[in-house]
Amino acid sequence: xxxxxxxxxxxxxxxxxxxxxxxxxxxxxxxxxSSRNATVDGAEAFKSLPELLEARPxxxxxxxxxxxxxRYADARAALEAGRHVMLEKPPGATxxxxxxxxxxxxxxxxxxxxxxxxxxxxxxxxARNWLADKAIRKVEVIWKxxxxxxxxxxEWIWEPGGLGVFDPGINGLSVxxxxxxxxxxxxxxxxxxxxxxxxxxxxxLTFRDPAGAEMSAVFDWRQEGEQTWAIHVTTxxxxxxxxxxxxxxxxxxEEQPTGETASxxxxxxxxxxxxxxxELVPGxxxxxxxxxxxxxxxxxxxxxxxxxxxxxx
Amino acid sequence: xxxxxxxxxxxxxxxxxxxxxxxxxxxxxxxxxSSRNATVDGAEAFKSLPELLEARPxxxxxxxxxxxxxRYADARAALEAGRHVMLEKPPGATxxxxxxxxxxxxxxxxxxxxxxxxxxxxxxxxARNWLADKAIRKVEVIWKxxxxxxxxxxEWIWEPGGLGVFDPGINGLSVxxxxxxxxxxxxxxxxxxxxxxxxxxxxxLTFRDPAGAEMSAVFDWRQEGEQTWAIHVTTxxxxxxxxxxxxxxxxxxEEQPTGETASxxxxxxxxxxxxxxxELVPGxxxxxxxxxxxxxxxxxxxxxxxxxxxxxx
Numbered sequence: 001x002x003x004x005x006x007x008x009x010x011x012x013x014x015x016x017x018x019x020x021x022x023x024x025x026x027x028x029x030x031x032x033x034s035s036r037n038a039t040v041d042g043a044e045a046f047k048s049l050p051e052l053l054e055a056r057p058x059x060x061x062x063x064x065x066x067x068x069x070x071r072y073a074d075a076r077a078a079l080e081a082g083r084h085v086m087l088e089k090p091p092g093a094t095x096x097x098x099x100x101x102x103x104x105x106x107x108x109x110x111x112x113x114x115x116x117x118x119x120x121x122x123x124x125x126x127a128r129n130w131l132a133d134k135a136i137r138k139v140e141v142i143w144k145x146x147x148x149x150x151x152x153x154x155e156w157i158w159e160p161g162g163l164g165v166f167d168p169g170i171n172g173l174s175v176x177x178x179x180x181x182x183x184x185x186x187x188x189x190x191x192x193x194x195x196x197x198x199x200x201x202x203x204x205l206t207f208r209d210p211a212g213a214e215m216s217a218v219f220d221w222r223q224e225g226e227q228t229w230a231i232h233v234t235t236x237x238x239x240x241x242x243x244x245x246x247x248x249x250x251x252x253x254e255e256q257p258t259g260e261t262a263s264x265x266x267x268x269x270x271x272x273x274x275x276x277x278x279e280l281v282p283g284x285x286x287x288x289x290x291x292x293x294x295x296x297x298x299x300x301x302x303x304x305x306x307x308x309x310x311x312x313x
Numbered sequence: 314x315x316x317x318x319x320x321x322x323x324x325x326x327x328x329x330x331x332x333x334x335x336x337x338x339x340x341x342x343x344x345x346x347s348s349r350n351a352t353v354d355g356a357e358a359f360k361s362l363p364e365l366l367e368a369r370p371x372x373x374x375x376x377x378x379x380x381x382x383x384r385y386a387d388a389r390a391a392l393e394a395g396r397h398v399m400l401e402k403p404p405g406a407t408x409x410x411x412x413x414x415x416x417x418x419x420x421x422x423x424x425x426x427x428x429x430x431x432x433x434x435x436x437x438x439x440a441r442n443w444l445a446d447k448a449i450r451k452v453e454v455i456w457k458x459x460x461x462x463x464x465x466x467x468e469w470i471w472e473p474g475g476l477g478v479f480d481p482g483i484n485g486l487s488v489x490x491x492x493x494x495x496x497x498x499x500x501x502x503x504x505x506x507x508x509x510x511x512x513x514x515x516x517x518l519t520f521r522d523p524a525g526a527e528m529s530a531v532f533d534w535r536q537e538g539e540q541t542w543a544i545h546v547t548t549x550x551x552x553x554x555x556x557x558x559x560x561x562x563x564x565x566x567e568e569q570p571t572g573e574t575a576s577x578x579x580x581x582x583x584x585x586x587x588x589x590x591x592e593l594v595p596g597x598x599x600x601x602x603x604x605x606x607x608x609x610x611x612x613x614x615x616x617x618x619x620x621x622x623x624x625x626x
């Protein structure tokens with residue numbers, strides 16, 4: 001028996017990832033959508049979430065993939081209406097609003113799931129298990145991609161709250177915080193802003209591991225040619241690297257097989273996210289880990305600001 | 314029987330507030346200080362906290378009033394050494410590092426107290442009690458002061474992590490979050506940076522109260538003449554204002570007597586902070602409310618950036 005689910009925000013990420021993942025999951029049926037302009041074949045189309053919530057009290061689950069700047073009002077409306085809610089990353093525009101949603105979900109006795117899709121990449125589990133008993137000396141997070149290729153025309157990422165290069169960078173931080181055996185915290189940051197934009201196009205971060213490893217992250221949205229989403233680790237038992245956004249894991253030069261990981265068995269990041277949501281809903285469980293977003297907020301608060309050439313798509 | 318306490322960072326705030334407050338509190342004896350250059354008559358002087366911790370295992374309490382950018386290492390060392398720790402505001406340079414300190418204090422079974430001195434201003438309790446049962450329509454936080462008068466030559470406030478005008482502004486937010494009957498969250502921010510500085514000299518913030526009140530805050534460090542640290546509130550039962558940083562509370566035009574508040578009885582903000590620390594220590598209780606700092610981080614993350622004239626002291 002499947003739950004009816006509604007998808008809010010029918011843009012690129014909905015079509016590329018959410019709709020196929022829901023279609024492939026026997027626990028969910030895509031019953032409705034909310035979008036100003038777009039519709040999805042086979043799902044009842046609404047122009048706004050309040051209309052949807054009123055017309056379809058039978059839909060128990062709501063998945064939000066609108067931009068973070070506008071997500072709170074919909075998330076609150078869905079929770080107020082007693083629906084289970086799943087949030088795309090980052091879970092909101094501010095930490096405080098997510099605290100508020102979490103308190104509301106607890107009060108209403110429904111699930112709230114702040115997803116971090118990159119944590120469900122096929123090899124992340126291998127890296128976490130391998131690192132668990134290692135003495136770690138050095139960690140480098142390298143997240144370099146071409147914004148024109150991955151975010152064509154998405155103006156909202158350059159608006160305040162859109163996070164700029166931290167929109168992909170937070171994926172790297174979500175993986176780092178998932179595989180690392182201890183909490184870490186930012187100590188230094190440099191953020192490079194195009195002179196005509198409100199969010200950074202590049203960032204250099206330094207973290208402190210209380211156990212002493214040297215830790216850095218570099219994010220850059222100006223990377224043409226080869227794209228890099230990798231975490232390199234040096235330990236007392238050699239080097240390892242997680243590459244392609246978490247899809248592949250190497251110890252030394254030897255690739256580790258991902259066939260056995262839970263995420264690989266489920267068919268990838270978004271299928272794994274919906275499988276997790278299906279675990280949370282029956283117990284109205286809350287799964288909200290704000291550590292990746294907290295590191296981003298810390299970088300904006302602590303960061304030195306540099307200015308570079310204007311950016312146009 | 315008094316606890317020996319050590320004070321770390323002997324600057325303006327230590328001399329103006331901490332030393333007199335400790336001297337006036339029968340529960341604490343100022344036994345030692347740590348400071349690169351300064352000393353205090355009657356207290357053993359150390360150049361660094363690690364030296365102090367090693368030489369004086371009898372000192373059970375450590376109060377840190379160094380700038381937030383350098384506070385973590387000392388706080389961690391004190392907690393690792395099993396001492397109770399009190400932190401000036403803001404409690405650190407990042408949210409994540411304070412989460413880390415909190416986890417360490419819990420593991421070590423010692424107190425950690427993140428102080429917010431403005432919450433202990435004489436009339437704050439009156440404002441909280443008065444607002445508790447009101448329908449609130451509008452709130453304005455106005456924190457306008459002359460940075461040259463209150464932070465003469467303090468270059469660290471202009472460095473990354475120094476928070477700029479949020480250094481006083483966070484006091485206003487600490488009061489707002491103490492008197493307001495519900496959590497709120499930031500929805501919009503404009504931050505104005507001098508073109509030669511890394512932190513803002515002014516900020517305009519808009520908050521959302523889930524119950525619908527209109528909420529704003531304005532911080533400005535360029536205020537000559539009269540200085541303003543006030544919160545104005547409009548309710549269905551009239552207007553009220555908390556002024557002079559929380560020292561005076563008016564309902565309509567009628568000032569409410571502060572003689573009866575706990576803070577007034579203790580003699581002011583810092584005496585009240587040390588009285589609170591004395592309550593926490595016996596039970597190794599942790600008192601860390603990060604909501605004012607979270608609003609500041611949210612403002613840096615979400616804020617629109619404007620540039621203004623260079624600032625020199």
